[in-house]
Amino acid sequence: MAGFTAKLPSYKSLKGISERMLAEHLKLYNGYVNKSNEIADKLASGTVDLSKSAATYSEFRALKLEQTFNGNGMYLHQYYFENLTDSQPEVPKEVKEEIEKSFGTFEKWKDEFVATGMAGRGWAVLGLNLEDGKLYNLLYDAHNIGGLVTLVPLLVLDVFEHAYFIDYGTNRKDYINAYLNLIDWKVVAKRLEKAKKMHKVWTE
Numbered sequence: 001m002a003g004f005t006a007k008l009p010s011y012k013s014l015k016g017i018s019e020r021m022l023a024e025h026l027k028l029y030n031g032y033v034n035k036s037n038e039i040a041d042k043l044a045s046g047t048v049d050l051s052k053s054a055a056t057y058s059e060f061r062a063l064k065l066e067q068t069f070n071g072n073g074m075y076l077h078q079y080y081f082e083n084l085t086d087s088q089p090e091v092p093k094e095v096k097e098e099i100e101k102s103f104g105t106f107e108k109w110k111d112e113f114v115a116t117g118m119a120g121r122g123w124a125v126l127g128l129n130l131e132d133g134k135l136y137n138l139l140y141d142a143h144n145i146g147g148l149v150t151l152v153p154l155l156v157l158d159v160f161e162h163a164y165f166i167d168y169g170t171n172r173k174d175y176i177n178a179y180l181n182l183i184d185w186k187v188v189a190k191r192l193e194k195a196k197k198m199h200k201v202w203t204e
């Protein structure tokens with residue numbers, strides 16, 4: 001068995017995210033972890049015929065596609081659950097300054113982040129681009145469709161219907177507004193500190 005293990009959140013619910021909705025969400029997350037292990041095992045097994053690899057259809061193509069679908073499904077959920085809390089920490093100065101450098105003002109960033117969440121079919125991600133060191137709000141229409149390969153995720157918002165439908169119906173905007181009050185800015189600050197170091201090393 002390959003070595004991916006589920007990293008479950010410490011909370012069972014949050015203000016605006018019910019226990020039932022989170023439990024259903026975690027079932028999906030566990031599925032991505034299990035499938036990531038299954039795919040890694042299959043690729044390592046030596047039973048897949050690489051000589052039949054083709055872009056029309058092949059077992060190898062299916063495995064490679066689902067490797068990124070389930071892999072990103074796993075990691076994006078981990079980052080999403082990890083960057084939520086009920087404790088409502090203030091936005092740390094270093095995060096605010098970095099956001100202002102890339103977006104002008106914190107409000108402008110927030111408006112674009114919310115709009116990205118409304119425009120995407122899967123995820124909105126605030127991240128640091130390893131190439132230019134700037135922050136971007138990027139959209140993913142599926143776990144493996146969207147984003148930049150050089151983006152280090154700092155703040156992840158799940159906008160798949162399973163992330164809000166049980167509590168909010170079709171009212172995605174209300175879910176995103178509730179989410180904004182649940183952001184764990186301390187986690188974002190830690191990720192930003194690491195990403196800035198990574199950018200430095202990447203562009204050496």
Ligand SMILES: [Fe+2]
Pocket residue numbers: 025028077158160162163
């Ligand atoms: Fe999700």
